[in-house]
Amino acid sequence: MKLKARKQAGAVIPTASMADIVFLLIIFFVLTFNIEVDKTQVSLPRTVLRYEVPKKAALVSITDSGQIRVSDGESASLPVTGPEDVVSFAAEIIARQPDKEFVLKADNGVAYRYVDRVIDALKQARVEVVYLLSDQETVDGG
């Protein structure tokens, strides 16, 4: 007796929903898209309290060796030679936008004298609010 040939089940991957998933992913990335203006690698201090930093806030970063970089929050950060440059940089921004917030991204272990001079420069430039960038402190202190 001749057996009837078995019907081959089609091995098709269902791709109909792929476009939807991909579009959802695109929407997610577009919404969370955030160009990092400063790529300085620092080890941030940890704090329990952390508040959202305003978008496009100007930024001053200080590495563990005391090197300072500044950014107006829109263009990439540039190195400056010292706190005197921070005064002129911040004063220029404040002249354009008096309520502009600044973010201080300083290394956890940098000597306070570097931070002190930068904060003093921002005070002289009449900056009103500075955000001290930090990582989250966990309950067990880790």
Place this chain on the structure above:
Amino acid sequence: MKISKRNIASDIPTASMADIVFLLIIFFMVTNTFAATRGLDFALPKEEKNPPLIEKEESVLIEIRPGGGIVVDGKPMQASAILDYLKPILAVNQLKPVIIRPDQEAAYGDMVKIYDILRAGKDHGVEIRNISIPTQREIDQFWY
């Protein structure tokens, strides 16, 4: 004479859409950064020509030494004990200034740690309304 009308297919070519969309995804994935965007806010006082002079006795002075040691009003203290020390003082005068004065060689992280403790005091029943971190220039110009 009958003219036969030819139907022109009105399809939008979507064959390359998946490729374009995947390229977009790859672009956003590569360029996206989940940067640290949180921190502690710190209001800077306005520069005044004649700021009110604060006498040493009128404020609580927290000194931060190199290495992280803390001295409060001349007494060495653990960071965890600061709020307990401040509670009775601020109960008498809630507007009493609390001044953080880090040593120039102290680590920045130690200053942030103390500032965080003082700011979080509100959650532990010790609301500190007047926290000040004077810069070295201000100390040289206006203190005592």
